[in-house]
Amino acid sequence: MAKHNINIICYNFMPLIDWTRTNLDYQLPNGASSLLYDPIAIAAFDLFILKRDNAAEVYEDSVLRKAEAYFKSLSAQEKRALENAILAGIPGSKEPILMSVFKQNLALVSQISKNQLQENLVYFLRAILPEAEKLGIHMAIHPDDPPFSVFGIPRITSTYEDLAFIRDCYPSLHNGFTFCSGSLGASPDNDLVKIIEDFGERIHFIHLRNIQLSVSGEFYEAEHLNGSVAIDDIMEALIKEQLKRKGYGRTDAAIPLRPDHGHVLLDDKKRQSDFYPGYSLIGRALGMAQLTGLEKGIRHQMKLV
Structure with a gap:
């Protein structure tokens, strides 16, 4: 990856299943x-x-x-x-x-406990991060989706405490996170702004999407700007983190961001079998336009543009 000038690797540590939807x-x-x-x-x-x-x-x-x-x-x-x-x-x-x-x-x-899965992740990180540091590679673990156990399978990247454990197991900026508002936001216990404030220096990749969460725990992926996730507060916190990095002279002040997932609408309905669930063309393009406008508006309000 380093030979091709790719210095951010988004990965997850979810055994058996990745995202889960019904x-x-x-x-x-x-x-x-x-x-x-x-x-x-x-x-x-x-x-x-x-x-x-x-x-x-x-x-x-x-x-x-x-x-x-x-x-x-x-x-x-x-x-x-x-x-x-x-x-x-x-x-x-x-x-x-x-x-x-x-x-x-x-x-x-199912034979693996949460502690054992955490031990496996630590083993993996301690093995590869010294080489990643030499090459300038930043590892960015993705949160569990959803951020709680499904079918009894342990989850280790779901909560504030989980993120703190990962951060502290190898104290290096190269041991970092993908901040996914949709995954973390599916648990009402997660304070997403606090997560950005406390782990911001280790956030190397940003996935922004919204969810509409009910009291019963059911959720669907909502419009990027409207849902249970306070996406405007999150965007402001991310801008502040990037400004902080710029002030420190970090070369990675601009954090890559993508509109994560998107609705299926218009002509995408005709070619739904051609793309992976959640990865529609028009829905994600709409999300990118909305998030770009939101960022520009917040920056203008903060007198940055």
Whole structure:
């Protein structure tokens, strides 16, 4: 990577599954579609499709009842759609993983505790970061998506405390983070502005998207500027971090940013099978335009432009 002048590597440490959603074509009132995470649908899949051993022990009685009723309400086609949506969150392929393979892999990773997974990450970082430092490579771990355990699999990049552990396990600016507002924002316990303020010097890549989060834990990916995530406060905090770096004379004051995910709308609906879920062309272009305008407006308000 260094030979090709690529000095930021975004990676994750999520075993088995990457992002997890239960509906890849959630219809919004304006005619666009989005990605949805429904904890009741997750429980229904876990209990009645995956049939994971001891799965019922991790859910409250009310969730068990709702999951059973939800599953019984699904047609055969809807059950397949739910299965395909969840199994699509496997990195590296547009095709859902086979259920038999998923079960095999789940049995393996379920033997790993959170402490063991953290130890594995520390082992990995301590092995590669000395070389990364020599080459000028910045490692930027991506938060878990969603930022809590799914199917009993441990998560180690979900909370403020998780990020602090990663930061402190190898004290170097080359051991850093991808700040993803959509992933971290799916937990109401995460204070995203505080995360930027306290870990800002280690943020090497920015993914900005919004989610609409309900009290039940269900969320869908909302418009970039409207949702449960205070995207204007986040943008302001990121601008302040970049100004701080400039004041310190850092050469990486400008942090790369991308509009993460996007709605499916207009002509993208005709070619939905051509792109990976969440990675529509028009929806992301709209998000980039909105975020660019937001940044320019905040900078103008701060008398920076």
